[in-house]
Each structure stands twice: as structure tokens, then as C-alpha cells.
Amino acid sequence: xxxxxxxxxxxxxxxxxxxxxxxxxxxxxxxxxxxxxxxxxxxxxxxxxxxxxxxxxxxxxxxxxxxxxxxxxxxxxxxxxxxxxxxxxxxxxxxxxxxxxxxxxxxxxxxxxxxxxxxxxxxxxxxxxxxxxxxxxxxxxxxxxxxxxxxxxxxxxxxxxxxxxxxxxxxxxxxxxxxxxxxxxxxxxxxxxxxxxxxxxxxxxxxxxxxxxxxxxxxxxxxxxxxxxxxxxxxxxxxxxxxxxxxxxxxxxxxxxxxxxxxxxxxxxxxxxxxxxxxxxxxxxxxxxxxxxxxxxxxxxxxxxxxxxxxxxxxxxxxxxxxxxxxxxxxxxxxxxxxxxxxxxxxxxxxxxxxxxxxxxxxxxxxxxxxxxxxxxxxxxxxxxxxxxxxxxxxxxxxxxxxxxxxxxxxxxxxxxxxxxxxxxxxxxxxxxxxxxxxxxxxxxxxxxxxxxxxxxxxxxxxxxxxxxxxxxxxxxxxxxx
Amino acid sequence: xxxxxxxxxxxxxxxxxxxxxxxxxxxxxxxxxxxxxxxxxxxxxxxxxxxxxxxxxxxxxxxxxxxxxxxxxxxxxxxxxxxxxxxxxxxxxxxxxxxxxxxxxxxxxxxxxxxxxxxxxxxxxxxxxxxx
Numbered sequence: 001x002x003x004x005x006x007x008x009x010x011x012x013x014x015x016x017x018x019x020x021x022x023x024x025x026x027x028x029x030x031x032x033x034x035x036x037x038x039x040x041x042x043x044x045x046x047x048x049x050x051x052x053x054x055x056x057x058x059x060x061x062x063x064x065x066x067x068x069x070x071x072x073x074x075x076x077x078x079x080x081x082x083x084x085x086x087x088x089x090x091x092x093x094x095x096x097x098x099x100x101x102x103x104x105x106x107x108x109x110x111x112x113x114x115x116x117x118x119x120x121x122x123x124x125x126x127x128x129x130x131x132x133x134x135x136x137x138x139x140x141x142x143x144x145x146x147x148x149x150x151x152x153x154x155x156x157x158x159x160x161x162x163x164x165x166x167x168x169x170x171x172x173x174x175x176x177x178x179x180x181x182x183x184x185x186x187x188x189x190x191x192x193x194x195x196x197x198x199x200x201x202x203x204x205x206x207x208x209x210x211x212x213x214x215x216x217x218x219x220x221x222x223x224x225x226x227x228x229x230x231x232x233x234x235x236x237x238x239x240x241x242x243x244x245x246x247x248x249x250x251x252x253x254x255x256x257x258x259x260x261x262x263x264x265x266x267x268x269x270x271x272x273x274x275x276x277x278x279x280x281x282x283x284x285x286x287x288x289x290x291x292x293x294x295x296x297x298x299x300x301x302x303x304x305x306x307x308x309x310x311x312x313x314x315x316x317x318x319x320x321x322x323x324x325x326x327x328x329x330x331x332x333x334x335x336x337x338x339x340x341x342x343x344x345x346x347x348x349x350x351x352x353x354x355x356x357x358x359x360x361x362x363x364x365x366x367x368x369x370x371x372x373x374x375x376x377x378x379x380x381x382x383x384x385x386x387x388x389x390x391x392x393x394x395x396x397x398x399x400x401x402x403x404x405x406x407x408x409x410x411x412x413x414x415x416x417x418x419x420x421x422x423x424x425x426x427x428x429x430x431x432x433x434x435x436x437x438x439x440x441x442x443x444x445x446x447x448x449x450x451x452x453x454x455x456x457x458x459x460x461x462x463x464x465x466x467x468x469x470x471x472x473x474x475x476x477x478x479x480x481x482x
Numbered sequence: 483x484x485x486x487x488x489x490x491x492x493x494x495x496x497x498x499x500x501x502x503x504x505x506x507x508x509x510x511x512x513x514x515x516x517x518x519x520x521x522x523x524x525x526x527x528x529x530x531x532x533x534x535x536x537x538x539x540x541x542x543x544x545x546x547x548x549x550x551x552x553x554x555x556x557x558x559x560x561x562x563x564x565x566x567x568x569x570x571x572x573x574x575x576x577x578x579x580x581x582x583x584x585x586x587x588x589x590x591x592x593x594x595x596x597x598x599x600x601x602x603x604x605x606x607x608x609x610x611x612x613x614x
């Protein structure tokens with residue numbers, strides 16, 4: 001059987017626990033085997049206290065630790081760096097207990113453990129955390145740590161700038177409160193997939209509210225941090241502002257649509273004329289009967305004329321597209337409607353139309369004056385042109401400010417258009433929907449181009465046999481820079 | 483090559499309809515040509531012709547861009563009819579837009595797509611393709 005002392009020795013070795021003692025009364029010194037190994041000295045090493053203290057990189061710290069133990073009489077501990085006999089750098093944990101008699105230290109004993117591995121790990125971890133923290137705080141994109149129920153835990157400077165809130169204003173709220181309602185569900189769906197472990201991360205475009213109430217478009221990337229056991233801890237969200245890109249994309253999309261539409265017009269309308277001209281010329285060449293030849297030449301002449309007319313129309317369209325903001329001036333809407341009605345006064349009288357005006361006073365719009373005249377004359381003119389044969393034409397012109405946005409409505413009780421059937425080509429060039437001798441299919445096409453070139457929007461509501469209403473939304477004045 | 487009995491031309495461009503009628507006579511395209519300047523007029527005619535099973539065309543030449551009811555809208559209505567005999571439909575258009583070609587191909591009732599101007603060779607090809 002082992003003695004108790006042998007058992008302690010073995011157990012200490014097993015635990016890697018160095019045991020030491022200095023007895024100042026007896027002048028003895030004891031190290032167990034572990035300490036010899038830690039310090040990398042020979043088994044017969046017998047250093048004085050001062051010699052041993054010099055193994056430490058900062059001897060003053062060791063002395064301070066010992067002094068503290070002597071003064072307190074309690075166990076003290078410290079983590080210190082040593083340079084061993086073989087010049088190996090190590091971190092050790094030192095525990096010291098002092099015994100004193102008559103205010104003199106009689107005995108010191110304690111333990112010594114090699115904690116180099118643990119210490120390096122901790123340092124690496126700390127460095128990683130610092131690096132993450134720096135990357136987080138100074139990232140050029142918005143970053144946030146978000147709790148499992150959506151609460152903001154930590155947000156960085158970029159995110160604060162993006163949303164217009166300070167960090168304290170974020171905390172205590174959830175991302176759900178900041179999210180544009182229509183985009184919340186798809187975000188939450190993906191979040192659930194993430195928590196369930198079905199996906200590792202997700203990226204989506206979504207909208208948030210800025211502190212000043214406007215909408216921000218953002219590219220959001222979310223990943224989930226889990227504990228060692230796999231339990232979800234918190235989300236790491238990266239939020240990049242893409243509002244400008246979104247807006248530019250929208251402008252490009254609209255411009256592309258217009259360009260494509262124009263290419264169609266050019267392709268179709270010029271080709272139909274040139275196709276006819278080609279057929280005519282080859283027939284003229286083949287025709288032997290002089291009278292018939294003369295007819296064909298007459299037709300060729302007519303065709304050349306309509307080709308020129310089409311080119312003139314296309315030129316009008318190009319001019320609208322080219323017109324820039326500097327052609328815009330502030331115009332009183334009611335005054336301009338009055339002018340439009342004056343221009344059409346002959347037709348209004350001729351068709352005995354009743355004009356009802358319901359215009360709020362003082363509505364100013366920013367528009368090219370020639371375009372506004374064209375828009376009004378075309379729309380009111382259409383109401384007269386496409387009147388219902390069985391009733392007196394009634395045209396109601398109303399204007400109001402809807403949340404600061406001027407809205408003009410021109411409503412009639414005319415023929416109406418089946419929008420389910422024709423809605424998609426209502427504003428198309430050379431599209432006509434009624435067999436009217438004057439229908440050219442240019443009016444609404446130009447009107448739409450003119451309204452859109454001025455930053456506005458136009459749409460229609462109609463019921464066949466009941467009437468048609470055109471709505472024009474103008475650019476709000478507050479968005480104009482003087 | 484056999485002459486077509488009745489052909490039907492649906493196009494709002496009066497110059498074009500005049501010219502192609504003349505060309506059809508030159509190549510001996512058909513016995514009778516029915517010309518409609520709008521899709522709905524043609525639909526009305528075809529509806530009653532199919533009902534009484536008389537004076538039905540065996541070929542329809544159809545333009546796409548027309549006022550009121552365009553070529554596509556005509557087709558959407560026409561394919562609902564219960565046609566007793568095969569009627570071959572050719573699209574004739576000024577459109578060189580690939581989208582229009584693809585759209586035409588999506589209708590199994592449409593046999594081919596010709597771009598204006600229509601040549602004598604085009605008409606002869608239609609005659610051969612009709613297979614009567």
C-alpha cells in the first residue's frame with residue numbers, strides 16, 4: 001500500500017500541479033517533480049529564492065505577490081510569465097500562502113501550474129473579439145446583433161447613420177418595428193428557417209423606415225450564432241443601404257420601357273409605310289396599263305406623304321423625351337384649365353357639353369406650359385370626341401391636393417373603354433379604340449409621355465357605356481429645388 | 483398547286499389591302515377574297531359563316547396592329563369558335579420584333595409569320611403550305 005505522502009505526490013503529478021515550500025526557520029527548500037519540469041532545470045537544482053524570482057519576466061510582480069501573501073496571511077494567486085532555464089516562455093499560475101511569527105515570515109508554500117495553453121487560447125480569443133469588435137464598430141455597412149425575438153442587442157455607427165437613430169434609441173426596440181410592413185413576413189419566414197437550421201444564412205432586399213419617416217431600401221444578410229451545444233444565441237445582421245441603386249434601377253427600367261416602346265413605334269410605323277412603298281414601286285415597274293400605273297403613282301404619293309407625317313409624329317415624341325427640367329415653370333392649374341377650355345370653346349359649344357369645375361384654389365404645378373396645354377386639350381378634347389350618342393356630354397374637371405400632391409381628374413359620361421380588353425395599350429402610339437374618323441392614336445400617347453417627362457403619373461378608370469376618368473398626379477412642389 | 487377557294491384578309495391598312503389583292507390576282511391566289519379592315523368585323527362574319535357552314539374561308543391572312551380589336555385579340559376570340567374544317571391562319575405584319583414572332587408561334591392555329599412587304603414568292607409559299 002502507498003503512504004499518504006506517496007499518494008499526494010502521484011496525484012499532484014497527475015494533475016500537473018507543482019508544489020513548493022520554503023521554510024525560512026529551517027532554511028529548507030522543496031519542489032516537487034512538476035516544478036522541475038516546468039522550470040526545465042536539472043533534478044539537483046537548488047536555487048535561492050532570489051534566483052527563482054529571476055526566472056520571472058517581471059520579478060517585481062512576484063515580489064509584490066509574496067509581500068501581499070505575507071501581509072494578508074491569506075492564500076494569494078497570480079498569473080505570471082516565466083522564462084525557463086532552457087529559455088522557453090511559459091505562463092504559470094502561482095498560489096502562495098505565508099506563515100509568520102512575531103511579524104516575520106517563517107514559511108512560504110504554494111502551488112505552481114503551467115497555464116501556457118489556456119493563456120494563449122484566451123489571448124487568441126480576446127484578440128479575435130477585439131478584431132470583431134473593431135470590424136463591427138467601424139464597418140462601412142450597418143451591422144447589428146439581434147436577439148432571437150428581434151430585439152436590437154448591439155448596433156454599429158453605420159447602422160445608426162443609416163436609420164437616423166442613436167444606439168440607445170435602437171435598444172429596447174425590435175427590428176420588426178423598423179420594418180416596412182409588407183416586407184416583414186418574408187423576413188420572418190427566412191428567420192425561422194435559419195433558427196430551424198434549414199438554411200445557414202439568408203440575404204434579401206427589404207424596406208425599413210428611417211427616423212424621418214421615409215422608406216429605405218436595404219440589402220440584408222443574416223446569420224445565426226449558436227452555442228457549442230447548437231442552441232441559437234443571437235443573429236448577426238448586415239444591412240447595406242441600396243436606396244440609391246433601387247431608385248436608379250427604377251429610372252433605368254422606365255427609360256428602357258420608353259426606349260423599347262419607341263423602338264417598336266419606329267420599327268412598326270416606318271416599316272409599314274416602307275413596305276407599302278416597296279410593293280407599290282415594284283408594281284409600277286411591272287404595270288403595263290397606263291391608267292392603272294397612274295393610280296399606283298397617286299397611291300405612292302399618298303404613301304410618301306403619310307411617311308413624312310409619321311416622321312413628324314416621331315419627332316414630337318423625341319422632343320418630349322429630350323425635354324429637361326429647365327422647361328418647367330410654376331403654373332396655376334385652375335388658370336391653365338380655363339385656358340384649355342377657351343381653346344376648345346368652339347367644340348364645347350358645338351356639342352352642347354356641360355362643363356363642371358370643382359377645382360381647389362391656388363394649386364400650383366411645375367410643368368412645361370406647352371405640355372400642360374397639350375394634356376388638357378387632348379383629354380378634354382377626347383371627352384368631347386368620344387361622347388355618348390344618347391346623352392348630353394358632361395365633363396367634370398376637379399383638382400385637389402392629396403397629401404401635398406396635386407391631383408387632376410377629368411371625368412366624362414362618354415362612350416367609355418373596355419380597360420380589361422384595351423387597358424394595356426390605352427396609352428400606346430397609333431392605338432385607337434373607337435371608329436372615329438379623327439382618331440389618330442397619337443393623343444393619349446403624347447399625353448402620357450408629356451406627363452411622365454415632367455415626373456408625373458397618369459392613369460384611367462373607365463366603364464364602357466358609362467364614361468371615362470383620367471387621373472393625373474403631378475410632382476409635389478416640396479420636392480422641387482429652387 | 484391548287485387555287486384557294488375563299489381567302490380572308492384582315493388588315494386596317496387600306497393601301498396594303500389594295501396592293502395585296504392586286505398581287506393575289508397576279509399569282510392566281512384564290513377564287514374570292516374577303517377583305518376586313520378591323521378584327522371585330524371579320525369575327526362577326528366568321529361567326530355567322532361557321533354557323534351556317536357556308537362561305538367559309540380556308541385561309542386567313544391576319545395583321546397584328548389594328549385599331550379596336552388587334553390581331554391577338556382577334557385570335558383569342560377566333561380560337562373559341564367551333565370550326566368544322568381546317569382554316570389556315572398566316573400572320574402578316576410589319577413587325578420585326580422577335581416577341582411578336584414568338585407570340586405567334588404560341589398559337590397552334592397560326593401556321594406561319596410573314597413580314598411585310600409580302601412578295602409573290604410569299605403568296606406562292608402560302609398556297610403550297612395550305613395543302614389543298
